[in-house]
Amino acid sequence: MDKLNFLTAGMPIKTGNKGYSRAFEILSDLELNGLELEFVRGVRISDESKEIVKNSPMVKTIHAPFYINLNAREEEKIEASINRIVETATIAQEIGAFSITYHAGFYLGMDKDKVYQTIKTQTGIIQDILQKNNVKVWIRPETTGKATQWGDLEEIINLSKEFEYVLPCVDFSHLHARYNGISNTYDEFAQIFEKIGKELEEKSPLENFHAHMAGIEYTSKGEKQHLNFEESDFNYKDLLKAFKDFDVKGAIVCESPNIEDDAKLIRDYYYSI
Numbered sequence: 001m002d003k004l005n006f007l008t009a010g011m012p013i014k015t016g017n018k019g020y021s022r023a024f025e026i027l028s029d030l031e032l033n034g035l036e037l038e039f040v041r042g043v044r045i046s047d048e049s050k051e052i053v054k055n056s057p058m059v060k061t062i063h064a065p066f067y068i069n070l071n072a073r074e075e076e077k078i079e080a081s082i083n084r085i086v087e088t089a090t091i092a093q094e095i096g097a098f099s100i101t102y103h104a105g106f107y108l109g110m111d112k113d114k115v116y117q118t119i120k121t122q123t124g125i126i127q128d129i130l131q132k133n134n135v136k137v138w139i140r141p142e143t144t145g146k147a148t149q150w151g152d153l154e155e156i157i158n159l160s161k162e163f164e165y166v167l168p169c170v171d172f173s174h175l176h177a178r179y180n181g182i183s184n185t186y187d188e189f190a191q192i193f194e195k196i197g198k199e200l201e202e203k204s205p206l207e208n209f210h211a212h213m214a215g216i217e218y219t220s221k222g223e224k225q226h227l228n229f230e231e232s233d234f235n236y237k238d239l240l241k242a243f244k245d246f247d248v249k250g251a252i253v254c255e256s257p258n259i260e261d262d263a264k265l266i267r268d269y270y271y272s273i
């Protein structure tokens, strides 16, 4: 991508029930760059909406359903999870989306290495299906907000090394919550960019970044809920400074409850640095 784009997680609140064409109008009035389509409750979009989204020149990403667990004990749950990711990626290609993201699975009390191998195997199946269908979009496991969910930074970087179309979606607020308040300083943010930039160098990950950020409330168990930036201790300012210093390009999706207001806040701060 040619710059850092600021996206809302779903349609701006002001859209009400007016649908995607109104959402894109609002985003362009606010000088935001696009949105992440929220398929979190299911891969559902009408043909009419699909046409509208496809024809918009704005940046699009998609969040796949929450009901995904590539480490499920039941075979049918794994199959359904694979299908949800494949369907999301297929629609992403149809509408010209930049990438898709998903929470890959849960540890279910199992050994970390074993879970990694399982998720790697299932991701291989997903990549094979997508390749066979000629679907070429980034599929991105997201760094998750709770220690019970698979997906710390290390695991996601390692998985990205194994597959051509896998890259991380870094949810910085999740990392902050997952580690009960750490990962919130300029140096820690810089280390994340350094690590991803170096370890995944061949894919130019800092030119093709997909990030989530929001204010966040957490406990020792990790993420509790999203908050607006001003109500949270999340250090978005130093994070944006690191984005700038590393010249990161791609999409930042703002997931604060006040969606468009915080998207504007971070956009304005970024350009003020």
Ligand SMILES: [Zn+2]
Binding pocket: 063, 102, 103, 142
């Ligand atoms: Zn997510």
